[in-house]
Amino acid sequence: xxxxxxxxxxxxxxxxxxxxxxxxxxxxxxxxxxxxxxxxxxxxxxxxxxxxxxxxxxxxxxxxxxxxxxxxxxxxxxxxxxxxxxxxxxxxxxxxxxxxxxxxxxxxxxxxxxxxxxxxxxxxxxxxxxxxxxxxxxxxxxxxxxxxxxxxxxxxxxxxxxxxxxxxxxx
Amino acid sequence: xxxxxxxxxxxxxxxxxxxxxxxxxxxxxxxxxxxxxxxxxxxxxxxxxxxxxxxxxxxxxxxxxxxxxxxxxxxxxxxxxxxxxxxxxxxxxxxxxxxxxxxxxxxxxxxxxxxxxxxxxxxxxxxxxxxxxxxxxxxxxxxxxxxxxxxxxxxxxxxxxxxxxxxxxxxxxxxxxxxxxxxxxxxxxxxxxxxxxxxxxxxxxxxxxxxxxxxxxxxxxxxxxxxxxxxxxxxxxxxxxxxxxxxxxxx
Numbered sequence: 566x567x568x569x570x571x572x573x574x575x576x577x578x579x580x581x582x583x584x585x586x587x588x589x590x591x592x593x594x595x596x597x598x599x600x601x602x603x604x605x606x607x608x609x610x611x612x613x614x615x616x617x618x619x620x621x622x623x624x625x626x627x628x629x630x631x632x633x634x635x636x637x638x639x640x641x642x643x644x645x646x647x648x649x650x651x652x653x654x655x656x657x658x659x660x661x662x663x664x665x666x667x668x669x670x671x672x673x674x675x676x677x678x679x680x681x682x683x684x685x686x687x688x689x690x691x692x693x694x695x696x697x698x699x700x701x702x703x704x705x706x707x708x709x710x711x712x713x714x715x716x717x718x719x720x721x722x723x724x725x726x727x728x729x730x731x732x733x734x735x736x
Numbered sequence: 737x738x739x740x741x742x743x744x745x746x747x748x749x750x751x752x753x754x755x756x757x758x759x760x761x762x763x764x765x766x767x768x769x770x771x772x773x774x775x776x777x778x779x780x781x782x783x784x785x786x787x788x789x790x791x792x793x794x795x796x797x798x799x800x801x802x803x804x805x806x807x808x809x810x811x812x813x814x815x816x817x818x819x820x821x822x823x824x825x826x827x828x829x830x831x832x833x834x835x836x837x838x839x840x841x842x843x844x845x846x847x848x849x850x851x852x853x854x855x856x857x858x859x860x861x862x863x864x865x866x867x868x869x870x871x872x873x874x875x876x877x878x879x880x881x882x883x884x885x886x887x888x889x890x891x892x893x894x895x896x897x898x899x900x901x902x903x904x905x906x907x908x909x910x911x912x913x914x915x916x917x918x919x920x921x922x923x924x925x926x927x928x929x930x931x932x933x934x935x936x937x938x939x940x941x942x943x944x945x946x947x948x949x950x951x952x953x954x955x956x957x958x959x960x961x962x963x964x965x966x967x968x969x970x971x972x973x974x975x976x977x978x979x980x981x982x983x984x985x986x987x
Contacts, residue, residue, distance in 0.1 A: 585793035599797055620928070670788050691750065692785040695905065697927050698752055713743050724777050
């Protein structure tokens with residue numbers, strides 16, 4: 566039992582940040598993300614015997630994704646948009662640079678949030694988690710060809726929205 | 737974006753093409769305005785996305801997820817590193833039991849005094865930095881962010897070109913200590929592999945050309961008045977390619 570727990574920790578804990586990051590981008594709420602990841606870790610631990618070795622990251626992220634689906638199904642209509650800004654850049658020396666970076670980050674974040682989920686997740690996994698097509702395919706359960714076309718679509722959508730937003734705010 | 741080669745161009749940007757296919761894709765890019773524009777857009781977005789603050793799991797979540805971890809910090813460090821090694825890099829080669837054995841081996845290696853202090857220090861600093869939440873102090877693929885950060889935090893400012901177009905994305909930087917001296921660390925990534933370049937003020941000491949520790953390769957060189965060491969878990973050929981690129985990208 567303890568042995569199994571230790572093996573699980575060794576495999577899963579290094580990817581806890583990635584799990585949380587994905588949950589956070591999907592749910593757009595820190596508290597929901599925490600709930601989702603807690604669920605996911607529990608589910609992953611229970612299903613650990615089914616993990617066939619190899620890279621645990623796509624495996625764990627797939628569970629996070631499923632938990633998010635369940636969670637979203639239970640709690641539709643819960644829109645915690647205002648919470649998005651709270652964890653933004655810190656530790657930057659120049660307050661002015663920090664402020665401008667923060668507003669830029671916020672507009673980008675809301676642009677990402679406006680993209681449909683299936684596109685948002687491949688974009689996050691690719692650009693922020695730096696996962697390969699194959700890993701993303703494993704995490705999302707989609708064929709590689711689908712990953713590629715979703716990624717292309719995600720980039721086009723984000724670019725569109727981000728540009729539209731920047732025009733809206735800077736004139 | 738109606739070019740029939742659009743997905744191949746995208747695969748190039750994402751580092752998914754082998755060298756032959758990559759060369760073809762680059763040739764196509766040179767003559768295709770659609771693809772060139774798509775590439776520029778994608779790289780600009782990437783830069784913006786990677787500059788966003790990374791949402792790390794809160795400590796409370798670690799506590800919940802790990803339960804017994806805090807009780808045995810030392811064991812868990814080895815276990816975490818083994819998990820990390822057992823995952824992306826030794827993919828498939830290690831079963832859970834083997835990973836636990838490796839954890840034991842690593843907790844020994846990391847805490848034992850290495851025969852060549854410098855190589856050992858570098859390998860340890862690298863491994864330590866891979867604990868969740870420790871890899872980088874400043875996350876950015878923009879050297880215009882990284883370079884000034886170095887100036888303010890390390891007093892040493894090594895090159896930090898983004899080599900993403902060549903398959904090695906700049907992820908950021910951190911400060912570390914080697915032999916009590918502040919060093920600047922530039923962090924790159926290729927797929928699941930992490931490459932770190934350490935730079936510190938040279939003191940005329942002779943450097944070995946190469947070393948390996950804990951399954952990591954380390955290469956040393958001098959440039960100007962700085963000493964450098966690059967460390968990675970990548971294969972030798974890829975690693976050599978990276979070092980050529982990095983050194984060629986001198987400012």
